[in-house]
Amino acid sequence: MVERLMYLVDTNIWLELLLEQQRAGDVRRFLESVDADQLSMTEFALNSIGLITTRLRKQDVFEAFVSDILENSAVRRICLSAFDLRRALSIMNRYHLDFDDAYQYVAAERNGLMLVSFDADFDKTDIKRKVPADLLDSGLI
Numbered sequence: 001m002v003e004r005l006m007y008l009v010d011t012n013i014w015l016e017l018l019l020e021q022q023r024a025g026d027v028r029r030f031l032e033s034v035d036a037d038q039l040s041m042t043e044f045a046l047n048s049i050g051l052i053t054t055r056l057r058k059q060d061v062f063e064a065f066v067s068d069i070l071e072n073s074a075v076r077r078i079c080l081s082a083f084d085l086r087r088a089l090s091i092m093n094r095y096h097l098d099f100d101d102a103y104q105y106v107a108a109e110r111n112g113l114m115l116v117s118f119d120a121d122f123d124k125t126d127i128k129r130k131v132p133a134d135l136l137d138s139g140l141i
Contacts, residue, residue: 010117030132
């Protein structure tokens with residue numbers, strides 16, 4: 001049996017699609033190419049998406065996102081434990097990351113997930129991130 005890759009989808013990937021930004025097409029194709037049960041997002045990412053979309057007065061976008069991703073799909077939500085939050089602080093210092101990036105790092109590391117992100121800050125870590133276009137072009141999905 002072939003083992004399927006599992007992905008942690010970073011906040012900026014979801015927002016690219018939700019806000020219909022430049023690489024939204026790549027994100028859409030990536031999300032259509034994998035099963036929802038291969039995808040995870042952190043509770044931190046979910047809250048960030050809620051904060052950003054509502055600040056932009058796009059409550060309807062956030063409401064649809066919650067319905068599509070949380071209520072009607074198998075996308076898994078990850079919430080870090082107190083131990084993992086302390087680990088995130090250590091990762092922040094080691095790699096000079098912001099807290100949100102360290103949170104994503106620890107979530108990917110602890111759960112054995114490939115990080116899908118547009119954030120180049122991860123390139124200075126030992127976690128190798130992928131962008132949707134890389135995954136689509138590589139045949140990994």
